[in-house]
Amino acid sequence: MQDDELRFLEEQLAGTELLACVACGEDTLHAHLEVLEVYPVGTELLMHCTRCQTERKWMDWTPPTRQEQSN
Ligand SMILES: [Zn+2]
Structure with missing residues (x-):
């Protein structure tokens, strides 16, 4: 796995979201x-x-940000 991909995944894992939980019956973190x-x-x-x-x-419908590299 490339470094920028790994960093993207780490950023995804770092956050939390307020989502509807079926078990709780309301929006929870x-x-x-x-x-x-x-x-x-x-x-x-x-x-x-x-x-x-x-x-x-x-x-998560936020498109992964991929930097096009032109050497
Ligand atoms: Zn819950």
Whole structure:
């Protein structure tokens, strides 16, 4: 894996999101647990409810920023 990809994944894992939790029945803070898949249009993440510890998949539709390198 390339360095910029690794850094991107680390940035994804660093944050938290306010998501609707089925188990809690309301919006709760979810921590990024794992990056499942990186698509051109976004990133699929495994999210972890910080209140009830339920895990869920979540699609982050922020496109990965890729720097075009021209040598
Ligand atoms: Zn929950």
